[in-house]
Amino acid sequence: MLPEFNDLDQFRAVLAGAPEPDTAARAGAEAHNSALTKPPGALGRLEELAIWYAGWRGEARPQIVAPQVIVFAGNHGVTAQGISAFPADVTVQMVANFKAGGAAINQLAQAAGAQMDVVALELDRPTADFTQGPAMTKAELVTALRAGWAAVDRDADLLVVGEMGIGNTTSAAALCRALYGGTAEDWTGPGTGLDAAGVAHKARIVEQAVALHKSQIHDGLDALACLGGREIAAMSGAIAAARMRRIPVLLDGFICCAAAACLASVNARALDHALAGHQSAEFAHPALLARLGLDPLLSLGMRLGEGSGAALAIPVLRGALACHSGMATFAEAGISAG
Ligand SMILES: Cc1cc2ncn([C@H]3O[C@H](COP(=O)(O)O)[C@@H](O)[C@H]3O)c2cc1C
Numbered sequence: 647m648l649p650e651f652n653d654l655d656q657f658r659a660v661l662a663g664a665p666e667p668d669t670a671a672r673a674g675a676e677a678h679n680s681a682l683t684k685p686p687g688a689l690g691r692l693e694e695l696a697i698w699y700a701g702w703r704g705e706a707r708p709q710i711v712a713p714q715v716i717v718f719a720g721n722h723g724v725t726a727q728g729i730s731a732f733p734a735d736v737t738v739q740m741v742a743n744f745k746a747g748g749a750a751i752n753q754l755a756q757a758a759g760a761q762m763d764v765v766a767l768e769l770d771r772p773t774a775d776f777t778q779g780p781a782m783t784k785a786e787l788v789t790a791l792r793a794g795w796a797a798v799d800r801d802a803d804l805l806v807v808g809e810m811g812i813g814n815t816t817s818a819a820a821l822c823r824a825l826y827g828g829t830a831e832d833w834t835g836p837g838t839g840l841d842a843a844g845v846a847h848k849a850r851i852v853e854q855a856v857a858l859h860k861s862q863i864h865d866g867l868d869a870l871a872c873l874g875g876r877e878i879a880a881m882s883g884a885i886a887a888a889r890m891r892r893i894p895v896l897l898d899g900f901i902c903c904a905a906a907a908c909l910a911s912v913n914a915r916a917l918d919h920a921l922a923g924h925q926s927a928e929f930a931h932p933a934l935l936a937r938l939g940l941d942p943l944l945s946l947g948m949r950l951g952e953g954s955g956a957a958l959a960i961p962v963l964r965g966a967l968a969c970h971s972g973m974a975t976f977a978e979a980g981i982s983a984g
């Protein structure tokens with residue numbers, strides 16, 4: 647059973663009590679890895695990935711058989727400020743596309759053998775324009791966190807969270823600016839394809855919003871209420887629920903990592919069960935990954951979101967576990983160890 651939370655302080659307490667990996671399973675996986683029929687270290691980072699995954703699953707030789715991709719969708723009042731190359735209507739239209747199987751993430755989830763769920767969050771009720779006031783009330787934020795929390799399949803053995811929400815790279819940039827400082831320009835990029843003048847305008851909006859809310863923001867959850875979005879908060883809730891169930895997580899691009907950063911600001915160890923699936927081409931994603939201390943598995947110039955980059959990384963992790971758990975040891979194969 648997952649613990650419950652009804653307000654932000656209870657959610658903070660849940661994060662503070664996040665479970666740790668199973669040290670015995672991890673030690674068993676390390677020992678098993680060193681007995682496999684290959685030169686030591688020859689599988690490079692795959693070896694470290696398999697041991698990390700085994701620790702979280704509490705099993706020395708696990709396989710990945712039930713990955714889950716969840717795409718959360720939300721609408722953003724800040725689109726009134728002209729900060730996206732696309733109109734806000736695209737969010738609901740893309741949700742229909744996800745449900746019909748026509749989006750990139752449908753194909754990538756299927757190619758990775760993952761279950762895909764779509765959770766649309768009150769699309770007819772955009773968050774408030776955060777240049778004018780907080781994006782969400784505390785109660786609205788709790789509702790969105792809980793939607794993400796409840797969406798994680800208890801039987802999943804790997805989780806990817808993705809998003810759809812026109813305007814959400816502005817929200818993600820504002821979250822980063824609020825959490826990490828610097829200038830708005832440091833965190834603002836073209837998103838769906840703004841030109842240089844559009845990015846400059848977007849950065850001014852980010853700066854204005856952060857200045858408005860700064861005095862109210864003491865951690866990532868305050869930042870989420872003031873500057874976030876429902877789909878971003880739901881990603882935070884899902885990443886946290888996965889931790890409670892010891893389900894490893896592959897993070898996607900800039901927006902997903904901004905959701906993760908909000909958790910890390912409450913508990914620095916809150917993302918120990920998460921890896922960066924990829925590095926997005928969105929301008930500030932490398933800087934955000936550096937702040938989170940994450941080294942992405944892939945870097946393919948993607949800047950889509952939807953969980954697409956992380957879904958592509960599922961087969962990498964699955965390959966690591968297939969080798970780790972399926973290979974013969976030197977003793978089993980009768981091969982001379984070095
Ligand atoms: C057709 C279409 C499909 C998408 N799938 C993801 N995004 C991505 O773009 C949006 C963020 O960019 P911005 O902040 O510039 O609006 C998010 O919805 C994100 O998931 C899409 C965007 C479009 C137009």
Ligand SMILES: O=C(O)c1cccnc1
Nearest residue numbers: 899900926928949950951
């Ligand atoms: O980094 C991402 O995931 C991203 C970048 C641009 C637009 N949508 C998503």
